[in-house]
Amino acid sequence: MRVIIIGAGEVGYHVAKTLCRNNDIFIIEKDEEICNRARELDVQVIKGNGADVKLLKSADIDKAELIVAVTGVDEVNIVACMASKLLNNKVKTVARVSNPDYIDRPVSVRETVGMSAMICPELSLASEIHHILSIPEAINVEHFVGGKIKMMEFKVSDHNPLIGKKLSESNLPECCLMAAIFRGSELMIPHGDDIILNNDRVVLVGKPEAVEDTRRLFDEHRKNSGKIAVVGGGEVGYYLVKLLSERNLKLTLIEMNKRRSEEIAQTLPNVLVLNGDGTDVVFMKEENIGSMDAVVAVTDSDEKNLLCSLLAKRLGAKKVIARADRPDYAELFEIVGVDVAISPIQATVNEVLKFTMGIGIESLVTIEGEKGRIIELTAKQGSKIINKKLKDVHFPRGAIISAIVRGGEVIIPDGSHIILPEDKVVIFTLPSALTAVEELFS
Missing domain, CATH: 3.40.50.720 (NAD(P)-binding Rossmann-like Domain)
Structure with a gap:
């Protein structure tokens, strides 16, 4: 995609760093020192004000598919997105906004005023920490498909009953899947013969009540005072x-x-x-x-x-x-x-990534930095993966289908299951397998 990023501070720089491998990136930034840092990436840098219509035209706004406005000034980001939409009504726009007068939730859609998404990194961070604090044993908590699927990440500590057991012997509740194991700097998508070790970090995905039931395995029996x-x-x-x-x-x-x-x-x-x-x-x-x-x-x-x-x-x-x-x-x-x-x-990087993938991603969460990603998407008629048993699909080794939601039914799939059009699918994937996943669902 052709992407214009307005603002190359910490947020803009990391968005550009993530996207520049597979996209044509232009950065507009008015600070010369910050411009020089951005030039270290494989991007084109234009010095100036990203809300300036003339500058947007010089960056070929008419050819752009995505505008990401992430300066430290809310008003500049909002004006830049509105101006971009007037110059190119097909372009998708994402604005970083922090002022509570403009936004009251982590992500908001404001298409009527020219923004495909407004994101508040501060609210997103507060919301994520709030989720983690709601489950004392967990180090990460996320929800998918309107709360029908829950993901929790736990650390395996001393005396955990899972230590030394094969995954097939772990007796996890039904409708719950261990999607990943982080061991040191290594990320594993586990199989039945893999053994769980002390200090592993494990990612569990499934029905909320089933995932909640696994908390007892990670409870260190410390009384909480609130x-x-x-x-x-x-x-x-x-x-x-x-x-x-x-x-x-x-x-x-x-x-x-x-x-x-x-x-x-x-x-x-x-x-x-x-x-x-x-x-x-x-x-x-x-x-x-x-x-x-x-x-x-x-x-x-x-x-x-x-x-x-x-x-x-x-x-x-x-x-x-x-x-x-x-x-x-x-x-x-x-x-x-x-x-x-x-x-x-x-949180900003994840929201932008959703717009750069052509398979209609509805939710995207990164795990352990950017080592793993969990994506939620809707299977479309005509995609390569539908109407086939999963065992007959050449699914990439670096990814696993963690859950399928069909209507109100939650399915933790095995090789005999089939994905149908309009199914909501939750996938854990390594970044290296993401392209192969896209091809199957495109």
Whole structure:
């Protein structure tokens, strides 16, 4: 596809880095230093304002198939998408928007004002962390097909009853499939003879009640007090605490800025708001942060988030979650002891990827950085995979069909099952197998 990306900061750079392997990418950025960084990629860079109609025309907007506006200014992104749509009414447009006056959910469709999708990375990150905190044993939780399919990722710790067992002996509930195993830096799509080891991370997909039933296998028998601390009262921290406040939890928010602390305390009276530094050892001890079920560090500094998370872990917090604005930091955070590290940028990348694939993807989630992807799509009449038994389909080795939803029925498929037109299909795939999956469903 011909894609124009407006803004080459951290979000734009990583979108371009992901797309440039298989697409024709143009970047418009007004900062010379940021332009120079973008030129390291296999892209064409134009220096200037992405909301400038003349500049859009010089980038051949009439030939573009997708516009991704991800500058740090909401209004520039919105105007750039609206202008692009006026110049080329067939182009798809994605705008990054953070102001709650413009958006109240992680992703919103506003075709009437020229945007195929508006995405709020901060809301997406808060929502993802909220899902993880809802299942104490899990390190990742996602929903597909309107909640009919649930995915959970767990870490296999000491004394887990699955350790040393073959997958075929694991006695997982019906309507539940182990879609992947992460072992160190290796990702495996498991088979019946594969043995589960200590420290593996396993991805389970299936009916919500069946996947929920597996939680007992990963329960470390630690009594939860319902105490959660969030460090950082910016957009992410505020959104997250607001979501969590709807549940019966004992919430603490730590924010360095005194005025911001007072604003949040007035808005959320049921939350204990503390004005302090989450990296201050004395302060964290005084506030008994080590007694928390979870500590979530979501300041706008990756370094502070890392230090705060490791300090909380050292003091005794059961689970620590850290925001990592740079996606390549997330894996490093987890290597040094953070339980879960999440980048808000990935949500934007995932949303853009949906528009670059020609098989009508309705949902796309990346697992463990970008090592694996779970996609939800609808099987179309005429595609190569329909009306055949799965055992007769040359499905790529790096992918597995995790679930089929037909009407209200959820099917965990085996080789005898057939995909029919309009079935909702959930697939776990390695990035290397994605093209082969596209070919089967195109």
